[in-house]
Amino acid sequence: MSELEPLLARLTPQPEKVAAYRGDTYVAETVEQLERLGVDPAAFATGHSMLLLKPDAIVARAVEPTLKWLADNGYGVVAAEIVPVNRHLARALWYYAWNIASPERRRLADLLVDISDALVLVVTAPDDPLPVPVRLARAKGPTDPRKRRPGELRHLLGRDNYLLNLVHTPDDPADVLRELAIYFPEPLRARIIAASGQPSRAAAGDARVTPLERAGALAAELYARSPERSFDRDTALARILQDLGPAEPDPATLLDTALTNGTPVDPWSAIVLGSRELPMRTGTGAQTLRPVTATDWTEKFG
Known part of the structure; x- marks a missing residue:
């Protein structure tokens, strides 16, 4: 032990x-x-x-x-x-x-840590x-x-x-x-x-x-x-389209391709748009530790 x-x-x-x-x-x-x-x-x-x-x-x-x-x-x-x-x-x-x-969430998180x-x-x-x-x-x-x-x-x-x-x-x-x-x-x-x-x-x-x-x-x-920056999706989308051009076939695909390929985009706009449009969880694999709740605590320790 x-x-x-x-x-x-x-x-x-x-x-x-x-x-x-x-x-x-x-x-x-x-x-x-x-x-x-x-x-x-x-x-x-x-x-x-x-x-x-x-x-x-x-x-x-x-x-x-x-x-x-x-x-x-x-x-x-x-x-x-x-x-x-x-x-x-x-x-x-x-x-x-x-x-x-x-993977999309990890890419966005890696952009976020460079913001501040x-x-x-x-x-x-x-x-x-x-x-x-x-x-x-x-x-x-x-x-x-x-x-x-x-x-x-x-x-x-x-x-x-x-x-x-x-x-x-x-x-x-x-x-x-x-x-x-x-x-x-x-x-x-x-x-x-x-x-x-x-x-x-x-x-x-x-x-x-x-x-x-x-x-x-x-x-x-x-x-x-x-x-200070905007958290508005449409503001972020406008900036991403300014950086990358028209979306084809949709903004989420355009952004995901850019992030995967390392294409330069405004990081904050990519974070805001990506957090609204891209998947955050894999859907496979088990979470190593689930979040502890107050109910968990009281059930064990009273």
């Missing part, structure tokens, strides 16, 4: 995730650091979560509405950091589910029957726009798009351990752990700037690098 198995069994309701994560380098890296700093990994992972504002959220100018939603729903931001984004970050985050993504860097917020919340990551994942709302409900973050932010869903959060505490090491190198993790308020031998960060002030300043920095 892996040394991580007993810990992971307390942090996820999925036996499949325990089996997958017991040998995961990112999980092991975070657990080792937390223990070395005198922090209980289970307490940290259940008491904190992370909210990734993806490149599409930066283009949509979604940081400020997200910060307000967090405050209105009882979440506190304890750290905010810009995270460089590339194709490997996307594959690391969704490694255990990316096998069902269609991302902003990660580390958040906590008052005592709740659910761990913070489980509570936040439920409150964020589902990927499928048809299933979103008023009050959820994704419903508030809008855009009603499967791929361009703006934000990501860990599903459960086990994911918190894994994603912390994906986002942040070791020295930065130490500062974040210290800022979390957990008893720790790590050095605290600059107390003169509040996490909310830092989040706002980092958002302004990202906005300055990446212009």
Whole structure:
């Protein structure tokens, strides 16, 4: 039995995730650091979560509405950091589910990571029957726009798009351990752990700037690098036709051929149009790990 198995069994309701994560380098890296700093990994992972504002959220100018939603729903931001984004970050985050993504979706995702860097917020919340990551994942709302409900973050932010869903959060505490090491190198993790308020031998960060002030300043920095763009399908189509000429036989085929062949097109317009017109799932193969829900958690842990 892996040394991580007993810990992971307390942090996820999925036996499949325990089996997958017991040998995961990112999980092991975070657990080792937390223990070395005198922090209980289970307490940290259940008491904190992370909210990734993806490149599409930066283009949509979604940081400020997200910060307000967090405050209105009882979440506190304890750290905010810009995270460089590339194709490997996307594959690391969704490694255990990316096998069902269609080739078209992977191409669009690789375009999206070049649009902007991302902003990660580390958040906590008052005592709740659910761990913070489980509570936040439920409150964020589902990927499928048809299933979103008023009050959820994704419903508030809008855009009603499967791929361009703006934000990501860990599903459960086990994911918190894994994603912390994906986002942040070791020295930065130490500062974040210290800022979390957990008893720790790590050095605290600059107390003169509040996490909310830092989040706002980092958002302004990202906005300055990446212009605001339209999420409208017809606007994207017009730009793609400008780049490629008349559609034959249809815009989706034209765009897919261009992306497959590496033909230069406006990346943002290709992402918007492709996310509306191209398939997002393969339809074959099994998802390695399905998303964990609040119901999964309560059924196992009560």
